Amino acid sequence: MTSFDPTLRDDIIAAIPNLRAFAISLSGNVDRADDLVQETLLRAFANLGSFRPGTNLPAWLFTILRNLFRSEYRKRRREVPDSDGAFAATLTSNPDQDMHLDFEDFRAALDTLPPDQREALVLVGASGFSYEEAADICNCAVGTIKSRVNRARRRLGEMLAIEHAGDFGPDMTTRAALAAAERG
Structure with a gap:
């Protein structure tokens, strides 16, 4: 395991709420968003060597997340199990x-x-x-x-x-x- 600055780890962890909010806005699904954030964190830690200290860490993380989402979207664009939202509408309740x-x-x-x-x-x-x-x-x-x-x-x-x-x-x-x- 590569050693790295522990404040970098803390900064990555501090970015999780914003990453999650961004992932939810992209995917529209909390579970899928959580998966995106988890995969983002895995890739970030696996590729810490490519992060340039002194640059914008949140922007680097958001770029990873965005690229993951885009890749996933391209893979799933043919999957449309509920395109008209009829099934989803039966699962909602009036606030x-x-x-x-x-x-x-x-x-x-x-x-x-x-x-x-x-x-x-x-x-x-x-x-x-x-x-x-x-x-x-x-x-x-x-x-x-x-x-x-x-x-x-x-x-x-x-x-x-x-x-x-x-x-x-x-x-x-x-x-x-x-x-x-x-x-x-």
Whole structure:
């Protein structure tokens, strides 16, 4: 076994939650995402010699994960056991809270984005990578990432009927009730 800096191991472990979130956004399936993260970690540890100290470790890990997902996608693209979602729809239950419904609406809208836009938005918007880091991960120009993020945000806003920041949060009825309670 090759010896390496123990802080590197700690940094890899610290990246797991963000890797998992990214894997879930790519695959749309928690179990598949966990498998992707596990395989990413195995490959990262097996190839630590190819990591250049002083470079961006999370970007290196996200690139491994993205490449694994793309390879898996190419292998599985002919597998479509539930293409119309009919079976999956029988497994869902209606949520009790509006926030959960809002999240489901967001998730459904996010899933309709083209993969390159969804990937860029998740990297920049949810995982906190800079445009430059996301461009490195996706192996494209910074301007391309900015364009993809902008198009993704605009499209999500259209699909979710969000015109300005005030549209986030409670619905109009709940806001009115809260305002009345504050006055009363």
